[in-house]
Amino acid sequence: MKKNMFRWVTIAVLLSTVVILSSNLVAAEKKYPSRPITLACAFPPGGSGDLLNRIWGKYMEKELGVSVVPDNRPGGGGIVVTSYLSHARPDGYTLGNFGDFMVTGILLGQATYKMEDLHIIAEVARLGCVLAVPSDSPYKTVQDLIKAAKQTPVKYGHPGIATVIYMRMAAVAKYANLKTTPVPMKGEGEVITALLGKHIPAGVMSSFAAGPQAEAGRLRILMSFDEPAAVGLDPSIPDLEAVFGKDAPDITVSTYLVAPAKTPKEVIEVLQKTMAKIAKDPAFIAELKRNRVAARYTDGKTVMEKKIPAKIPVLKEIMKEAGLIK
Template identity: 30%
Template sequence: MKSISNPARVPLGLLMLAVSAVAASPAPAQPYPSRPIRLIVAFAPGGSVDLVSRLVAQKAGEALGQQIVIDNRPGAGGRLSAEIAARATPDGYTLHITSASLVVNAAIYRDLPYHPVKDFTPVTLLASTQNALAATLALPVTSVPDLIALAKKQPGKINYGSTGVGTSGHLTMEMFRSKAGIELVHVPYKAIGQTYTDLFSGRVSLFFPTLPGALPHFRLGKMRLLAVSGAKRSPALPDVPTVAEAALPGFEASTWYPILAPAGAPKAVVNALNRSFVAALNAPEIRKRLDEMGVEPVGSTPAQLAAHIKAELPKWAEVVRISGVRAD
């Protein structure tokens, strides 16, 4: 019987080449994110940055379909965490949340191991808040004019605590001291908890914490709030005046919470992260909680955050120059 040839038969050499080509093809990229994301927090648990981070990260993780794990790396006024984040792999699995200390440190320290613009990719300006001028109950003042008058009668006798050189509480108090024309003694602490403990006991007389950290203690009657630092009163403290209206016209200071990725993070990844954090901020329960904490949600685009950082650099450099703050 005459055999019938198979027209579909492929020569063995060509078949082996085809198999080799398939084996050499790159595997399809995994959809982002495929594993938990680390969010490096610049300050210790219990501070305003930490409180806001934990609140928003959980909701943003739900939007992404992956957990966002909080990794507190306090120390050196935010410089330690920034260095760790700047050196991380720019794959979207390591993020950094800090405060205005990102630009303040650039004005104070000349030998930073990172650059606040060149070494980070902006994701979103998450939120902003004011500082509150807190006084120990042992200090015989009930208003900003009272405080200024007492400080002028006792130059260099009243001290204030902060969580370190370059933090918002430090710089805001230095702005206040300079504009009021008074002498105050700075007592820097390594942790916010000890700062509050010494304020309550009277070991330090003043503190300029952010509202999220200050409000719970104020509501328990542990300290007195004389004023807030912003341009307008906080909805969380409608009866507490601004420093500007109380005594020092033009005084205004606020802190803000940027979320950053290491420089070189893929644009698609950054956009996905931005959408998740903005979605979290738009959730009614998150907005309600932020309002109660005295925090204003922002949720900027990456480009808006980049512009904000560049604008804040010269502003805080001038504040540092005028206040005379120097690295310890």
């Protein structure tokens, strides 16, 4: 009898210990984050996506108290990195700094993922887009390039077929009956290198990437697709409407913080609060402005339920205008 009693007491103690340990583990798991976070982007080091990634990471580290490690995964105009994130473990430790390429990849029929595989945490910023040439280019103005492209195809580099940056140029080229030869590259860093090496006569990229090169006298910005002052550029640079008219097809370039689908709700909430706080930080806003990027916070629910659905028909129209889809 005593032996049985001792056995049951021992079992009870062991069960209690297991319950306590399990409770402690659950509590520990709920404390997010507790280890470094990987922040993936679609472009190699040197492009706007990489630099913006590092700025985000710096402010996220300050708020979250853990390291945020940049992870550059170029290729496919963003399709490679989006596919990677869509299959990543949904624990909040692998995130993405993505643009609208996550949508365009699907519309192009090239994606290996669905939007349902992703969870947009927030829109964080908007990038300007420019058409640029080497500083010693014979194209002194955008009208010079347009005149040349009316006669013979003009090559231009772009950061990937699924990027909105490329689509903006492709759509307006078709709209204006310009003869062009698009040259896809693995990010804006490659576009700039090709321009400076005189391998291509023109290129499209973000104002973020082009601005420093223009200030250093290495590139000349012929046109801004956006109102130039709004993205920190010289206001004398002609914008899309001034060059091609108000009916020219166009769309803004947004950047988002994204997680894999099925990331725990409590983790998403932590990240949303973090990004909302960062977006209001005067230092963050000023740093983005210095880099020709506009801070723009929109919560993920609004982005997924309203903004992305509203953008899809516009993207489709631009892609049709560019001859990318039927």
